Amino acid sequence: MLRESMQIEGKQVDVRGVTRGFDEGVDIPHAAALVDFTEAVVLRDAARTAAARATLRAALGDAGYVDAAAVVAAFHGFVRIADAIGIPYTTAARGADVPDLRAQAGINEFYRVRAER
Helix, strand or coil: CHHHHHHHCCCCCCCCHHHHCCCCCCCCCCHHHHHHHHHHHHHCCHHHHHHHHHHHHHHHHHHHHHHHHHHHHHHHHHHHHHHHHCCCHHHHHHHCCCHHHHHHHCHHHHHHHHHHC
């Protein structure tokens, strides 16, 4: 979704930032604040989430903050629902989830590490 939204805006994004972190040169407004908020929510860190929420609201305003929170909640929920009902990642999107994009972003490494444990 990030890649597609950036293409609509006529911009490019290095999708490796999804797994490696975005640097200062990335053309995503408030990228660091968005990443901080997302990570705090996923880690279920209440104190970090509160601080990240305040930073994000100051940067994006109330409407932007609500949009960002809705996206984080949706993606976080999708993964939990799939895990809870037993849908393995390998069947996601019926195999149409752009394998080259997964590899470029480094997502495949998440599953390789899990399998080696």
